[in-house]
Amino acid sequence: MLANLYTVCTLLSTIWTLGDFNTVHFVSGGGPALQTHVLATLGIRDAFELGDPRMGMAAVISALPLLIPLVILLMRRLAKGDVHL
Amino acid sequence: MSDIAAPVPFRQRLGDAGAVLLGLVILVWTLVPIYEMILVAVQEKEDVFSSNVWPPHPTIDSFLVVFHQGYWYLENFWAQMGNSVFIGAMVTVLTLAIGTMTSFAIGRLRIPMGWLLTNAALLTYVIPMSFLAIPFYRIMKSYGLADNPWSVIAVEVTFATPYAIFISSNTAPRFRASSTRRRGSTARPRRRSSSASICR
Numbered sequence: 001m002l003a004n005l006y007t008v009c010t011l012l013s014t015i016w017t018l019g020d021f022n023t024v025h026f027v028s029g030g031g032p033a034l035q036t037h038v039l040a041t042l043g044i045r046d047a048f049e050l051g052d053p054r055m056g057m058a059a060v061i062s063a064l065p066l067l068i069p070l071v072i073l074l075m076r077r078l079a080k081g082d083v084h085l
Numbered sequence: 086m087s088d089i090a091a092p093v094p095f096r097q098r099l100g101d102a103g104a105v106l107l108g109l110v111i112l113v114w115t116l117v118p119i120y121e122m123i124l125v126a127v128q129e130k131e132d133v134f135s136s137n138v139w140p141p142h143p144t145i146d147s148f149l150v151v152f153h154q155g156y157w158y159l160e161n162f163w164a165q166m167g168n169s170v171f172i173g174a175m176v177t178v179l180t181l182a183i184g185t186m187t188s189f190a191i192g193r194l195r196i197p198m199g200w201l202l203t204n205a206a207l208l209t210y211v212i213p214m215s216f217l218a219i220p221f222y223r224i225m226k227s228y229g230l231a232d233n234p235w236s237v238i239a240v241e242v243t244f245a246t247p248y249a250i251f252i253s254s255n256t257a258p259r260f261r262a263s264s265t266r267r268r269g270s271t272a273r274p275r276r277r278s279s280s281a282s283i284c285r
Contacts, residue, residue: 012211019213040215047219060216071211 004077011074018063039063172234176241183242184249191254209247 021040024030030037030045037045039059047056125133127143149155154162221240222231230236 015211016213019215021213021215040213044215044218047222053219053223056219060219063216067212071208074211075208 008074008077011070011077015067015070015074018067168234172237172241175238176245179238179242180245180249183246184253187246187250188253191250209243214244 028036043056043060225236
């Protein structure tokens with residue numbers, strides 16, 4: 001039971017950290033020289049600060065091949081029913 | 086019978102002390118950010134980035150300026166406060182209404198693989214909001230809602246509803262039990278719980 005719980009927590013934490021915007025934006029702002037950007041902040045920067053939504057969306061979508069398998073794995077774990085969000 | 090309590094073993098006392106110490110560390114870890122928020126708010130402007138643990142000249146001037154809208158970019162503070170309250174209230178009402186009705190329907194209709202429906206709804210919940218900000222902006226822009234609080238309400242409800250459905254689905258058996266009894270059916274509900282009685 002604990003193994004399933006730990007797996008769900010790890011998966012959720014990984015998924016949310018992958019898409020975390022606030023921490024990076026407010027702590028480092030992606031700087032210096034754009035070295036600490038993550039995909040979420042880079043996508044928003046490209047779309048809204050540089051005015052190029054295509055580039056922003058492409059940066060963000062590049063995370064999906066990693067994100068979607070994690071989400072599917074999470075769904076399967078949740079379907080087991082002994083762990084609830 | 087003796088009233089004298091048996092001495093607590095040394096290892097147990099050591100474990101208890103460790104647990105208390107760990108609890109204190111977690112408590113400080115949790116409270117420090119809140120303390121920092123208050124510290125920043127009550128410090129003089131030039132002291133904000135200092136390493137003071139206690140403000141040398143605590144003041145509530147910043148609160149007074151905010152509440153009296155005493156600075157040019159704060160002149161709409163109360164309107165913005167109203168926006169926050171309105172958006173929060175609308176999102177809560179809509180999410181609760183949609184979430185409870187959907188989970189009730191899924192529970193009552195006993196859709197095969199209904200769990201898949203409720204879990205699939207979570208897909209939108211686990212995809213980070215920052216990833217969907219750009220498409221949401223585009224959608225709201227094309228609907229002409231980009232400068233309207235309802236665009237924020239729509240997005241927030243979209244994100245909050247799947248979780249509400251998921252949580253409400255766990256209470257669906259109680260809905261079933263109470264509705265069966267209300268219709269006068271002779272069939273006994275499958276499961277009676279204290280919550281079912283309260284629902285009735």
